[in-house]
Amino acid sequence: MAVHDDCKLRFLELKTKRAYRFIVFKIEEKQKQVIVETLGEPAQNYDDFTASLPADECRYAVYDFEFLTEGNVPKSRIFFIAWSPDTSRVRSKMIYASSKDRFKRELDGIQIELQATDPTEMGLDVFKSRAN
Known part of the structure; x- marks a missing residue:
């Protein structure tokens, strides 16, 4: 599976410029x-x-998760999410x-990887517990 250059370029912009x-x-x-499907603006949540x-197709995603440490220091972690809902096609799950x-x-x-088959497996609480 080839990776389109745009994927690496956009990821670099997320990582270095918080674009x-x-x-x-x-x-x-x-x-x-692999191609870029959606870019989330910095103001999005x-x-x-x-x-x-x-809801019923596999995707890869990268999320820049910002949080405060116990000492109120702002930090961020880059999460890689392998989204593979139970309702997606078997062939699609295998390819992903x-x-x-x-x-x-x-x-x-990429700092932290998550596998998710439904939204509860990548809830905000999961992000918070894995980020620390």
């Missing part, structure tokens, strides 16, 4: 490559992010699962 809150990536099966994931590690390696700077 986006999140990025949703989609595998274009006909072209056999977690609810906008979850709303951008389709088999391509995930290679795609993730292309995005240098």
Whole structure:
């Protein structure tokens, strides 16, 4: 599975310039490559992010999670989410699962990985507990 250059470029912009809150990536099966599907503006929040994931299709996503430490120090962690809902096609799940590690390696700077099959597996509480 090829990775479109735009994926790496947009991720770099998220990581270095905080240009986006999140990025949703989609595998274009006909072209056999991963492309950028959605870019979340910095002002958008977690609810906008979850709303951008389709309920019955797999996606990869990157989310820039900002939080305060116990000493009230603002920090952020970049999460990689492998979104694979139970209702998606088996073939799609297999393609996303088999391509995930290679795609993730292309995005240098991912700090935490989450696998999610339903929204509760990537709730804000999950982000908070994994970020510390």
